[in-house]
Amino acid sequence: MSWIDRKGNPVxxxxxxxxxxxxxxxxxxxxxxxxxxxxxxxxxxxxWLLDRRISAVAVKLFIRNNRISMExxxxxxxxxxxxxxxxQLKPGKRPIDEVPNHLIAPCDAKLTAFEIGADSRFWxxxxxxxLEGLLNSRELAEKFLGGTLLxxxxxxxxxxxxAYIDSGRMGEETRIPGVYHTVNPAAASRxxxxxxxxxxxxxxxxxxxxxVLQMEVGAAMVGRIVNNPSPARVQRGAEKGRFEFxxxxxxxxxxxxxxxxxxxxxxxxxxxxxxxxxxxxxxGIAAKE
Numbered sequence: 001m002s003w004i005d006r007k008g009n010p011v012x013x014x015x016x017x018x019x020x021x022x023x024x025x026x027x028x029x030x031x032x033x034x035x036x037x038x039x040x041x042x043x044x045x046x047x048w049l050l051d052r053r054i055s056a057v058a059v060k061l062f063i064r065n066n067r068i069s070m071e072x073x074x075x076x077x078x079x080x081x082x083x084x085x086x087x088q089l090k091p092g093k094r095p096i097d098e099v100p101n102h103l104i105a106p107c108d109a110k111l112t113a114f115e116i117g118a119d120s121r122f123w124x125x126x127x128x129x130x131l132e133g134l135l136n137s138r139e140l141a142e143k144f145l146g147g148t149l150l151x152x153x154x155x156x157x158x159x160x161x162x163a164y165i166d167s168g169r170m171g172e173e174t175r176i177p178g179v180y181h182t183v184n185p186a187a188a189s190r191x192x193x194x195x196x197x198x199x200x201x202x203x204x205x206x207x208x209x210x211x212v213l214q215m216e217v218g219a220a221m222v223g224r225i226v227n228n229p230s231p232a233r234v235q236r237g238a239e240k241g242r243f244e245f246x247x248x249x250x251x252x253x254x255x256x257x258x259x260x261x262x263x264x265x266x267x268x269x270x271x272x273x274x275x276x277x278x279x280x281x282x283x284g285i286a287a288k289e
Contacts, residue, residue: 002273003110006264011276050245055081066157085245086160094159096237096280101208103259103284104236107162107250109152110274111283113261116147116253131253135201135213136176143211146256150283153274154248161242162250163279164204165212170230171203178218200225201251204234208286213253216241237280259284 003011049055056078063070072093078084097104105111114122120131120141131141154160164170178198201215216225225248227241234240261284268275277283 003276004264004268004273005276006281008264050081050085053080056084059084062156068157072159082244086242088161089159094279096163097282098236099282101286102282103209103261103286104165105152105277105279105281105283106165106214106240106252107152107154108159108278109154109250109276111265111277112151112153112269112274113265114149114151114269116144116149118146120145122149134199134215134251140213144213144253144255147258148254148261150252150254150261152250152252152277154243154250159279160244160248161279162216162240163237164234164240165214165236165252166204166206166208167236168204168206168212168234169232170234171205173200173202173227173230175200198225199251200227202230207236209258210255210288212255212258213251214240215251215253216243217249217251218243257287260287 005011058081059078062068062081062084072089073087074090078087094108116122116131122129122131131144132138135141152162176199198218199215201213204212204214206212216227218225224244225241226244228239230240262282265275265277265283
């Protein structure tokens with residue numbers, strides 16, 4: 001799977017990390033290591049370590065190895081690796097598209113868009129999922145039959161804070177405990193990671209897209225999905241929460257006929273490519289307005 005920007009240009013990925021994960025998920029010895037790494041206690045222990053002051057010594061090497069541009073971020077001294085990983089943007093660096101009927105990206109990510117079949121099935125990297133399996137609820141899954149699933153995959157170099165996709169009334173959050181596979185395609189093609197990983201979701205009665213479900217999925221070396229307390233009503237583009245260290249995923253479910261996804265994203269997904277998007281940018285338009 002390749003990354004494509006919004007102008008149709010290929011974007012270099014992290015070949016070193018991809019090769020390592022292909023070995024881990026594609027070999028017998030690697031899968032033994034995976035069996036240990038995905039356990040929640042491992043991710044929680046890693047999270048504890050990365051909160052310690054000593055972990056800040058790894059920041060410069062991580063920035064260099066992952067070719068992370070720091071121009072968009074606050075210039076300051078980080079007190080731990082997680083302090084760096086959850087760094088804030090400079091004001092104005094992710095402007096929110098405020099056109100009311102524009103659907104926006106909730107985060108910086110690599111985006112794919114999938115149709116949800118009438119039987120609630122959708123496919124990611126050749127693996128079949130059902131909404132009932134994703135949500136652990138048949139009743140809730142039925143609300144989104146025939147709709148769209150938007151998969152926003154964050155890699156280690158991305159900005160790891162995420163926002164609400166529209167203004168509206170927020171429902172209670174639900175947590176589904178699980179393990180912590182990486183969300184890299186190397187794992188997605190071999191394990192049903194979005195049915196096994198720890199995840200949290202809430203419903204949003206949105207102003208322009210009907211009932212929307214927004215889910216956060218934990219991943220390898222992510223001990224915490226940190227959601228902010230939600231007010232009764234939320235605003236488009238306001239910060240919803242953050243992921244601590246590791247690659248992660250935000251999933252957005254739209255009901256049938258709620259929105260039309262931008263053509264480049266649909267075409268890229270059909271060609272097995274991910275589209276690079278940024279928090280606040282337009283990725284579709286409301287179908288009913």
